[in-house]
Amino acid sequence: MSANYRGNSADCHSILELIPDYAFGLTDAAETRLVESNLARCPEAASQLADFQRLQIEMRAAVPQVEPSAALGERLMAAIQSTPAVQPQVRTASQPIPARRWNARVILAAAATLLLIASNVFWIAQAQQSRAQQQQIAAQLSEQEQILALIGSGRAQRVQLNAVSSTNPQAAAPVATLMCDPNGRLALLTVENFPVLPADKVYQLWMRQGGQPMNVGLFRVDESGRTTVVVTAPQAINSFESAGITLEPAGGSPKPTGQPIVRGTLEY
Amino acid sequence: MYVPLDDVELIRRIAAQDEQAMRALYQQYGKAIYSLAYRILQNTTLAEEVTQDTLLKVWRQNTQWNPDKGSLKNWLLAITHYTAIDRLRQERRQPAVHPDSIDDVERKTVIAANESGWQDGVLLRTLIAQLPDEQAALIELSFFQGMSHSEIADRTQIPLGTVKTRLRMGLQRLRELWLQSVV
Numbered sequence: 001m002s003a004n005y006r007g008n009s010a011d012c013h014s015i016l017e018l019i020p021d022y023a024f025g026l027t028d029a030a031e032t033r034l035v036e037s038n039l040a041r042c043p044e045a046a047s048q049l050a051d052f053q054r055l056q057i058e059m060r061a062a063v064p065q066v067e068p069s070a071a072l073g074e075r076l077m078a079a080i081q082s083t084p085a086v087q088p089q090v091r092t093a094s095q096p097i098p099a100r101r102w103n104a105r106v107i108l109a110a111a112a113t114l115l116l117i118a119s120n121v122f123w124i125a126q127a128q129q130s131r132a133q134q135q136q137i138a139a140q141l142s143e144q145e146q147i148l149a150l151i152g153s154g155r156a157q158r159v160q161l162n163a164v165s166s167t168n169p170q171a172a173a174p175v176a177t178l179m180c181d182p183n184g185r186l187a188l189l190t191v192e193n194f195p196v197l198p199a200d201k202v203y204q205l206w207m208r209q210g211g212q213p214m215n216v217g218l219f220r221v222d223e224s225g226r227t228t229v230v231v232t233a234p235q236a237i238n239s240f241e242s243a244g245i246t247l248e249p250a251g252g253s254p255k256p257t258g259q260p261i262v263r264g265t266l267e268y
Numbered sequence: 269m270y271v272p273l274d275d276v277e278l279i280r281r282i283a284a285q286d287e288q289a290m291r292a293l294y295q296q297y298g299k300a301i302y303s304l305a306y307r308i309l310q311n312t313t314l315a316e317e318v319t320q321d322t323l324l325k326v327w328r329q330n331t332q333w334n335p336d337k338g339s340l341k342n343w344l345l346a347i348t349h350y351t352a353i354d355r356l357r358q359e360r361r362q363p364a365v366h367p368d369s370i371d372d373v374e375r376k377t378v379i380a381a382n383e384s385g386w387q388d389g390v391l392l393r394t395l396i397a398q399l400p401d402e403q404a405a406l407i408e409l410s411f412f413q414g415m416s417h418s419e420i421a422d423r424t425q426i427p428l429g430t431v432k433t434r435l436r437m438g439l440q441r442l443r444e445l446w447l448q449s450v451v
Contacts, residue, residue, distance in 0.1 A: 020439035021432070024410055026417055051443050057338070058446070059411060060345040062392045063307035065299060072302070072316050073294050079320055080290055080327045 010034055012042035019045050023052030041190050041228035043158060043177045050156060157182055161243055161264035174225075176245055176262045182238035190228045191245070194221045194261065204248045206256055207233055207240035207266070216243070218252045240266050275340040279333055282326060290327055297341055298323070301348045308352040308412050314359065318352045325351070353414030395445045403438030410435060 015038045021027045022035045039046050156179050163173040172193040180187035189205060197203070197220055206213040217231040233240065244263030246256040278296075281289035301322055306315035325347060326333075333343045396404050409415045409423065417435070421428040 020436045055446050057342045060304055060349055063303050065303045066306050068302040076294055076320050076323055
C-alpha cells in the first residue's frame with residue numbers, strides 16, 4: 001500500500017486510486033477497510049464507485065442472451081416444491097405453553113429476582129441509557145445505509161458550496177460538498193479547510209426556500225478542518241434554492257447571525 | 269398473452285410461498301439469469317444449475333431484494349454473478365468433469381477476450397474495442413472469471429504489479445468511455 005495510508009486514515013487521492021480494485025472485489029482486507037472507512041469523506045471516490053457499480057450492472061446485462069433448455073423451468077418448479085422457504089418458528093396449538101407451578105422454590109427465586117432488580121436501579125438506568133445509545137447508533141447506521149444506497153443507485157447529485165470570502169489568503173479556501181438525491185431529504189455533507197472552532201461555537205448548515213433560511217443541522221470539524229456528516233433537510237432538497245454554512249454560537253441559531261462561510265446554488 | 273407482474277408484487281407473493289409467482293419470476297428473468305451464468309461458466313449443465321441455485325435462494329429467502337437499492341433484474345443478476353463465480357472456483361478445484369470443461373473455457377477466454385463474450389452487448393462491444401487487448405483480457409479474467417490479482421498473474425505469467433496497474437488503467441479507461449457514451 002502507499003505511504004499515504006496511516007492506520008485507517010488516508011488522503012482522498014489514495015482512496016480514489018483503490019476504487020477500481022474495490023469495486024471489482026480486488027482489494028485485500030486492509031485496503032477494503034481503508035476504502036470503507038474513508039469513502040464518506042471522499043465524494044469523488046464515492047462518485048467513481050457508483051459509476052463502477054453501474055458499469056458492472058451493464059456488463060452483467062449485456063452478455064449474449066441464450067435460451068435455456070425447455071426442461072429447466074419444470075426442474076426449478078419441482079425443486080421449489082421440495083424446498084420450503086425458511087419460515088419464522090411459531091408455537092402451534094399442539095405445543096401449549098407449560099403451566100407454571102407456584103411452589104416454594106419458584107416463589108423464593110421470584111423474591112430474589114425482585115430484590116436484585118430493586119437493588120440495581122442504577123444499573124437499569126445505565127442499561128436504558130445504553131439502549132438509547134444503541135437506538136441512536138442504529139438510526140445513524142440506517143442513515144448511512146440510505147446514503148450508501150443512494151451513492152450506489154446512481155441517483156446521487158453533487159453540489160459544491162464555495163467560499164464566499166477568505167479571511168486568510170494564506171490558508172486553503174473552505175469548501176463543502178453535498179451529495180444527495182434531490183427528491184429526498186437526506187444528504188451527505190463533506191467539508192474541508194474549515195477553521196477549527198472553540199467550544200462555544202458551531203457550524204450551521206442552512207437551506208433557503210423563497211429567500212427564507214431553514215436550519216438543516218449543526219456540526220464541528222476535526223483538527224484538520226474536515227468532517228463528513230449525514231444531514232436531513234426539513235423538506236425535499238429540490239424544494240430549496242441554495243445552501244450555505246455559517247458560524248453560530250454553540251447550540252445553533254434560529255436564523256443565520258453572520259455571513260456564510262460557503263454557499264452554493266442547489267442546481268443539478 | 270403473458271403479462272409481466274410488477275416486481276414488488278412478484279416478490280411479495282414469492283415470500284408468501286406462491287409457486288405461480290415463482291414460475292412468473294422464472295418466465296420474466298430466467299433467460300437473463302441463465303445467459304449470464306452461461307457467459308461465466310460456458311457450460312449448459314453448470315449454467316442451468318446456477319440458474320436454479322440463484323432462484324432457489326430467492327424462494328428460500330436466503331437473501332432479500334430491496335427495491336430502493338436497484339431493480340429486481342439487476343439484483344438477480346448480481347446474485348447470479350456471484351453464484352456462478354463461486355461455482356467456477358469450485359470447478360477449478362475439480363476440473364475436467366464436464367464435456368466443455370472449465371479448463372477449456374479458461375483457455376478460450378484468454379485467447380478470445382477481445383473477440384467474443386461480454387463485448388457482444390452493443391454498447392460494450394464498441395467500448396471494449398477501444399481498450400488495448402491486454403487490458404480487455406485482464407478485465408475478462410477479473411470480472412467474468414472471478415480471478416484475484418495474483419491468480420491473474422499466475423495464469424498470464426505477467427508480473428503482479430503489472431497486472432494491478434494494467435487492470436486498474438483498463439477499468440478506469442472503460443469507465444471513462446462508458447460515461448462518455450451514456451451521458
